Amino acid sequence: MFPVNLKYCLLFRKFQSALFTMRGPFSAWISVFLRFSLMISLVFLSHDGFSQSKKELQNKKAQLQKDIEYTNKLLSQTKKNKSASLNQLVTLNKKISKRSELINTIATEINGVDKEIGKVSGNIEELNRQLNNLKKQYTGMLYYAYKNQNSYSRMMFIFSAEDFNQAWKRMKYLRLLSDYRVQQRNMIVSVQDSLNGKKQVLQSVKQDKSSLLTVQEQQKQLLDKEKKDQVKTLNSLTSKEKKYRNDLKAKQKQEQLLATKIENIIRKEIEMAQEAARKKAASSVTASTSKKKIETISSTSALASTPEAIRLSNNFESNKGRLPWPVEQGFISSSFGRHTHPLWRDVVVNNNGVDINSSKGAKARAVFEGTVLRVIMVVDKYAVLVQHGEYFTLYSNLQEVYVKSGDKIITKEILGLVQTNEDDGKTEVHLEIWKGSNKMDPEIWLAKN
Structure with a gap:
C-alpha cells in the first residue's frame, strides 16, 4: 500500500469523481459516434439510390433524343415532296409524342433533384447539430485536461492507489482519456469534412436543376413549334x-x-x-x-x-x-x-x-x-x-x-x-x-x- 495524506486523499476523490463524470460523456460520445456513422451511411446510400435513378432517367432521355433525331431524319426525307402527306403527319405525331415524353422525363428528373436538395439540406442541418455537440463535449474535455495538466498531480493520482492493481487501472484510465481526446478531435474533423462535402453536393445538385430547367424550357419551345406544324399539315391534308x-x-x-x-x-x-x-x-x-x-x-x-x-x-x-x-x-x-x-x-x-x-x-x-x-x-x-x-x-x-x-x-x-x-x-x-x-x-x- 502506498502512503497517503489528506491532500492526496482529496486529489484521489477529485479524480475518482472525474472518473465517474467522464463515464457519462464517454458513453454519450460512443452513442453519438454510432448514430452519426449510421446517419452518414444512410445519407450516402440514399444519394447512391438517387444517382442510380438519375442514371436511368438520363439513359431514357438519351434514347428519346435519339428517337427524335431519327424522326427528324424521316421528316427531312418526306419533306422533299413539297406537298404535305399523311406519312408526314404520322411521323410528326410520333415526334411530338417523343418530345412530350422527353419533357415529362425531364420534369421527373427535376422532381428527383428537388427531393435530393431537401435531403441534402436536412443532412447539412443534422451534421451541424452533431458538430456542435461534438465541439461542446470536446471543449469540456479540454477544460478538464487543462485543470489537471500538472504531471505531479497525475503521478500522485496513480501512486495514491490502495494497491498495484488499482494503480494500473488508473494509468489505463488516463491513457483512455488521452486516446478519447484524440478520437474526439478526429471525429470533429471528420464531421467538418462531411459537412463541407455535403455543401458541395448541394451546390452541384442546384446547378443540375438550373441546367434541367433550361433544357426543359427549350424542349417546350420546340414542342410548341411542332404542334403548329402539325396543325398546318392537318389543314393541308384536309384539302386532299x-x-x-x-x-x-x-x-x-x-x-x-x-x-x-x-x-x-x-x-x-x-x-x-x-x-x-x-x-x-x-x-x-x-x-x-x-x-x-x-x-x-x-x-x-x-x-x-x-x-x-x-x-x-x-x-x-x-x-x-x-x-x-x-x-x-x-x-x-x-x-x-x-x-x-x-x-x-x-x-x-x-x-x-x-x-x-x-x-x-x-x-x-x-x-x-x-x-x-x-x-x-x-x-x-x-x-x-x-x-x-x-x-x-x-x-x-x-x-x-x-x-x-x-x-x-x-x-x-x-x-x-x-x-x-x-x-x-x-x-x-x-x-x-x-x-x-x-x-x-x-x-x-x-x-x-
Whole structure:
C-alpha cells in the first residue's frame, strides 16, 4: 500500500469523481459516434439510390433524343415532296409524342433533384447539430485536461492507489482519456469534412436543376413549334381528303387480300400437320385409345409435333419481349388491332400486325430463326411468311426478296428490301405474328428500343 495524506486523499476523490463524470460523456460520445456513422451511411446510400435513378432517367432521355433525331431524319426525307402527306403527319405525331415524353422525363428528373436538395439540406442541418455537440463535449474535455495538466498531480493520482492493481487501472484510465481526446478531435474533423462535402453536393445538385430547367424550357419551345406544324399539315391534308380516303380504301383492299392468303396458307399447314399427327397417333396407340387420342390433336400441338418444331416454338415463346425488330431502326406508325385513323376520327383501322416506319433503303430481317414457308406477291409488293414451330411471322410491303420457300434462316437474316413510296417518301414494313391461327400483338414481342 502506498502512503497517503489528506491532500492526496482529496486529489484521489477529485479524480475518482472525474472518473465517474467522464463515464457519462464517454458513453454519450460512443452513442453519438454510432448514430452519426449510421446517419452518414444512410445519407450516402440514399444519394447512391438517387444517382442510380438519375442514371436511368438520363439513359431514357438519351434514347428519346435519339428517337427524335431519327424522326427528324424521316421528316427531312418526306419533306422533299413539297406537298404535305399523311406519312408526314404520322411521323410528326410520333415526334411530338417523343418530345412530350422527353419533357415529362425531364420534369421527373427535376422532381428527383428537388427531393435530393431537401435531403441534402436536412443532412447539412443534422451534421451541424452533431458538430456542435461534438465541439461542446470536446471543449469540456479540454477544460478538464487543462485543470489537471500538472504531471505531479497525475503521478500522485496513480501512486495514491490502495494497491498495484488499482494503480494500473488508473494509468489505463488516463491513457483512455488521452486516446478519447484524440478520437474526439478526429471525429470533429471528420464531421467538418462531411459537412463541407455535403455543401458541395448541394451546390452541384442546384446547378443540375438550373441546367434541367433550361433544357426543359427549350424542349417546350420546340414542342410548341411542332404542334403548329402539325396543325398546318392537318389543314393541308384536309384539302386532299378525297384523294387520301381513296388511297386508304385501296390499301385496305390489298391488306385484306394478303390477310386472306395468309389465313389460307396457315390453315392448310395446320390441316396437313394434323393429318400427319393423326396418322402417327393411329400407328402408335391401341385400337381402344387411338380414336380418343386422334380427336384431341389441336392445331398448335400438331404444328409442334417434332423435336425441332418443339424447340423452335419454346425458344420463340421464351424470347417474348426480346425479339429484334424487323428493321435495324424505325418506329411503330400503326399499332395492332382496331384504332382510330390519325386523320379522320370517323374511320376505324383494323391492323393484323404493326406498321414500322424506317428510312429509305431499309432491309427487312427475320425476328427469329425458322423456315421460309411462302414468298407471296400482292399487286406490286412482296411478302415473306416464316414458320417457327407453331408460330409464324409475316413481313410485307417488300420491293425485293432475297429468300425463297424452304430456306432455313437465322435470326436477323436479311429477307428483302422494304419498299419506299415515291409519292410521300414513306418506307414502311408490315409485321405480323401468329400462333397457329391466332393473331398476336407484335409490339409486346419486340424488344424495347
